[in-house]
Amino acid sequence: MRPQGRAPTESLYFTYPHFDAPEGAARERLAADTRVAIVGAGPVGMVAALTLAREGVASVLLDNKATFNDGSRAICVSRSSFAILESLGAVAPFLDKALGWTMGRSFFRGTQILEFEMSDPASEKYRPMYNLQQQYIEQYLWDAVAREPLIETRWQSEVTGITDHPDAVELTVTDPQATYAFRADWVLACDGARSPIRRMKGLRLKGENYEGRYVIADIRSGHDYPTIRRALFDPACRPGGTVLVHKQPDDIWRIDYQLADDEDEAEALQEANVRASVAAVLADLGETGPWDLEWWSVYSANTLLLDEYRHGRTFFVGDSAHIVPIFGVRGLNNGLADGQNIGWKLGHVLTGRAGEDLLDSYSPERRGATLDVFANASKSARFMTPPTRGWTLMRDAALSLALDHPFAGGLANPRQMTPFTYAESPAVLPDDPAFTGGAGVGSALPDARVDGGFLSDRLGAGYTLICFDERLAEGVRSLPDAPDVVCLAPDSEAATVLAAGPQAAYLVRPDRHVAARWTTASAEAVRDALARVTFQSLPDNAAAGTVEA
Structure with missing residues (x-):
C-alpha cells in the first residue's frame, strides 16, 4: 500500500521500469x-x-x-x-x-538486554x-x-x-x-x-500457521543510527508486542511492528493508523526528526511447504x-x-x-x-510472537531475567542464516571419517585467503578439486572430462581452514558445497567420485571404494 495521492509504484526513492508484453517479430516464436x-x-x-x-x-x-x-x-x-x-x-x-552489517541489539521495555555479533573473519570475502x-x-x-x-x-x-x-x-x-x-x-x-x-x-x-501479525512499514528518515538489527520487546509504543527496525540504503528504514490479538487488521492498515504507529515507534527510539511514509503491508508468520x-x-x-x-x-x-x-x-x-x-x-x-x-525459525517465531499465554509468560520471564543477568539475553538472539548441509543427499559421497575438522561432506565450502585473493576466486564454474599435492593435481587434470583443479600449498590458509594434510583433497560442486573429500586422495578416487555424484556410468576399471586411505 502507498499513501493517498501516490500511484501504486510511485516511490520516494526508486523508479520502477515498465515492461511491455512481447511485440513484433518476438511474437513469431512464442509457440516454439x-x-x-x-x-x-x-x-x-x-x-x-x-x-x-x-x-x-x-x-x-x-x-x-x-x-x-x-x-x-x-x-x-x-x-x-x-x-x-x-x-x-x-x-x-x-x-x-x-549496507553490510554484523551486529544486532535487543531491548526489553526500553533497556538493552543483548548485543550479538555475527562471525565476520578476514578469511571470508x-x-x-x-x-x-x-x-x-x-x-x-x-x-x-x-x-x-x-x-x-x-x-x-x-x-x-x-x-x-x-x-x-x-x-x-x-x-x-x-x-x-x-x-x-x-x-x-x-x-x-x-x-x-x-x-x-x-x-x-x-504446515503451521502462527497467530502473530506484523505491519511492515518503509519510511524515509534521516534517523542517525548504525546498520544494526534492532528488536524491541514489550516497548512503550507497542505494549506486549515486538518491533523490528532495519536501516536500508537511501535513508529508508524498515519498521515491523506486531499487531495485538484484538487489533482489527483492516483498521490497523489504514494510513492514519500506520502513521500514528510508526510515529510512536520513532518516539520510542528517541527520533524526533521529520520522516515520510513510503509503503506498508501486513505479514503473518507461517511454516508451510x-x-x-x-x-x-x-x-x-x-x-x-x-x-x-x-x-x-x-x-x-x-x-x-x-x-x-x-x-x-x-x-x-x-x-x-x-x-x-x-x-x-x-x-x-x-x-x-x-x-x-x-x-530454527519456529523457535524464533515463538519467541517473537508467542502463540499462547503460556509462551508469553515464559518469554517475558526470560526477558525480565536478562535485565540483571546477561546470559539470559542470549535467548533473544535470532538464529543466523547459515547454508544447509547436504550430508544425507544422494548427490554427495559418505564423508572420510579420518578428518578431524574442516568442511564436512555436504557443507558449504568456507572461504580462505589465497595469494592476495580468496579461495572462492579460484573455483571453476563446474566441479572443482582442491588439493595440496601437484602430482595428484596432474593426475586429475589428465582424466577425461576432468574437473577444474586448484592446487595450493600444504601450509596455506586454505589447508588450515579445511584441516587438510598434504595428501588431502576436496571435490566441490558448482554450488560450492562439498561433494566428497579424502585425507589421502588419488586420481582414480576422484574420477569414481565424480561419476557417482553426477549419476554417470563408472569406468569399467573403476574401483568399488570411494575413499583411499
Whole structure:
C-alpha cells in the first residue's frame, strides 16, 4: 500500500521500469518449443535463469506483471547469497549499494538486554549480512538477465494452463494480445507464495500457521543510527508486542511492528493508523526528526511447504515450494539457494555432464533445507510472537531475567542464516571419517585467503578439486572430462581452514558445497567420485571404494 495521492509504484526513492508484453517479430516464436520455461521473474526465477545460462542452457522467463514487485519486502541478503550472485557475475552493483552489517541489539521495555555479533573473519570475502530493498535486488538481477542472450523474457504473460505430457510440459499463456501455448522440456515454478502453477496442479502447502501479525512499514528518515538489527520487546509504543527496525540504503528504514490479538487488521492498515504507529515507534527510539511514509503491508508468520518439490517435469522453487517466517532472514536467501540448486543440476543434465537422476536430489536437498529453516525459525517465531499465554509468560520471564543477568539475553538472539548441509543427499559421497575438522561432506565450502585473493576466486564454474599435492593435481587434470583443479600449498590458509594434510583433497560442486573429500586422495578416487555424484556410468576399471586411505 502507498499513501493517498501516490500511484501504486510511485516511490520516494526508486523508479520502477515498465515492461511491455512481447511485440513484433518476438511474437513469431512464442509457440516454439523450449528446453526450460521459468514461471515468475522475481529474484528466485531470475537466479534460476542466470544459473542455467551460466551452464549454457537457454530458457524462457515469464511473468504476469509489467514491473518489479513493489515495496522493500525481503531486505536481508546473506553472505551465501552474495556468493551465488558472484557466481552469476551480478554481485558488483549489490556491493556498491547494499549496507553490510554484523551486529544486532535487543531491548526489553526500553533497556538493552543483548548485543550479538555475527562471525565476520578476514578469511571470508563477504560480510555475514547485507540490507538492500527488494526493488534493487530485482533491478540488479534484471540488468544481468537483460545482458544474457540465452534468456528470453516475456512480461505481462500469465500462465493460465499447464498440461503434463510424457516428454514435456505444455503451458498456456495469456498476454494483452493473445492466448497461445508452447511446450517446455522442463518447468520451474518460481511464481511465489500464491503459486498459480501449484494451484493448477492441485497441490497444497502443509504446515503451521502462527497467530502473530506484523505491519511492515518503509519510511524515509534521516534517523542517525548504525546498520544494526534492532528488536524491541514489550516497548512503550507497542505494549506486549515486538518491533523490528532495519536501516536500508537511501535513508529508508524498515519498521515491523506486531499487531495485538484484538487489533482489527483492516483498521490497523489504514494510513492514519500506520502513521500514528510508526510515529510512536520513532518516539520510542528517541527520533524526533521529520520522516515520510513510503509503503506498508501486513505479514503473518507461517511454516508451510510441499511434500515434494518435484512433480514430474515441474520443479517448485522458492515461495511456490515453501513459506518461511521472516525471523532469521531465511525467506529470500533460501529461495535464491533453491534457484541455484535446480539451475546447475538441470544445466548439467541438459548439457550431458550428469545423468537425469541428479534431478532427484533437488527435492531432498532443498526440502531438507526448508525443514532446517523451520526448526530454527519456529523457535524464533515463538519467541517473537508467542502463540499462547503460556509462551508469553515464559518469554517475558526470560526477558525480565536478562535485565540483571546477561546470559539470559542470549535467548533473544535470532538464529543466523547459515547454508544447509547436504550430508544425507544422494548427490554427495559418505564423508572420510579420518578428518578431524574442516568442511564436512555436504557443507558449504568456507572461504580462505589465497595469494592476495580468496579461495572462492579460484573455483571453476563446474566441479572443482582442491588439493595440496601437484602430482595428484596432474593426475586429475589428465582424466577425461576432468574437473577444474586448484592446487595450493600444504601450509596455506586454505589447508588450515579445511584441516587438510598434504595428501588431502576436496571435490566441490558448482554450488560450492562439498561433494566428497579424502585425507589421502588419488586420481582414480576422484574420477569414481565424480561419476557417482553426477549419476554417470563408472569406468569399467573403476574401483568399488570411494575413499583411499
